[in-house]
Amino acid sequence: MAKPLISSRAAQLAGSARVPGDKSISHRALMFGALAVGESTVTGLLEGDDVLRTAACMRALGAEVERLPDGSWRLYGRGVGGLTEPTDVLDMGNSGTGARLLMGLVASHPFTSFFTGDASLRSRPMRRVSDPLSRMGARFVSRDGGRLPMAVVGAERPTPITYELPVASAQVKSAILLAGLNTPGETTVIEREATRDHTELMLRNFGATVRVEAAEGGGLAITVTGYPELTGRAVVVPADPSSAAFPTVAALLVEGSEIRLPGVGINPLRAGLYQTLRDMGADIRFDNTRDQAGEPVADLVVRASRLKGIDVPAERAPSMIDEYPILAVAASFAEGTTRMSGLGELRVKESDRLAAMARGLAACGVAVEETQDTLIVHGTGRIPAGDATIATHFDHRIAMSFLVMGMASARPVAVDDAEAIDTSFPNFVALMNGLGGKIGAAE
């Protein structure tokens, strides 16, 4: 059932709040714990629907996965190559990351699995993973256009490949590297633009050999050696910088605000939004920067700021790919034009995010232009009208972005369905209201 919400202008945001665990790292912690020999523990796991689906799938593939009373998770893995045939369809819900990474994992196991997801996931492109994984010996039977539902017939004798990514995608990179774990020899992915490296960092941490070298012609060549012995580890998941983006932008836009967000991941391949907001004049401080289980984290201190429009370089897109919707909201309150380019991938996320943002911002009274892969927001430095109801297309980031828009607009902003927020940020409304937001149920 749809869950409409409405967000009204907030007086001031203040206080400290811990945003939930990083979604990318949470998926990987469960997958690698399921592949490792012995016990792994995960603390700070994101308990959003996307990640809970991955937990259920790792159980379906033979691993022991349980939530302990203290909120941490314990896994007993099967060892590399030890996953077993799932007896039912793997339903990945709304999760592109869960679906694509798991397809990679099972592609080099000699059994057949069936994948499906919700209407959004069933519309997303999967050939980007099935093409390279076919070269490793797996077979795929899918709907027209290479979409879910899809059967993956894992390779009996997987063969290693060297593959250059045709799109900047950590999901595709990871799918191939994960297939490479149960494949003899060396599997290499070449990426011309660096994408998030959580798979590489965490695989190493679990004991795999992962080589990262400069690629001929530019970019990186990332190589895994097959049949590593992964052993159980304790993983501490940092707070998600993609989730922290929402209270951060809200605090920048609502006059007089100052908030603190402790323990947020600031991996440079994820921190593009923070760099961009600072370039726009935002007062964002990284306090107490430290290393947490191989990932850099910091406490974010954010103060309300006057923003100016800028050109966001296309090369920055992979380091902030999920943050363009909320950046577009920030740009709507800035003085001057913000040009965001290199955004073609936004069209194949949980929804067509370029179209959803352009339409939604226009409905809120913002002057926007959209091309195939750019979004241009003409800020005036004045507060946008708001006063609109936005279609979220079951996309969590669209829903949260427009609820932040309502916190700072002249009049409230409603979203037709906020249900999808549970996929990545289950306590979003409580956390925002705890800081001083006014988000409630809409008619």
Ligand SMILES: O=C(O)C1=C[C@@H](OP(=O)(O)O)[C@@H](O)[C@H](O)C1
């Ligand atoms: O690897 C990951 O965990 C992710 C990679 C990104 O997708 P792409 O690889 O499709 O860019 C991102 O949008 C997604 O939210 C999480």
Ligand SMILES: C=C(OP(=O)(O)O)C(=O)O
């Ligand atoms: C694109 C996203 O996730 P996924 O691809 O895992 O569905 C996201 O969280 O913004």
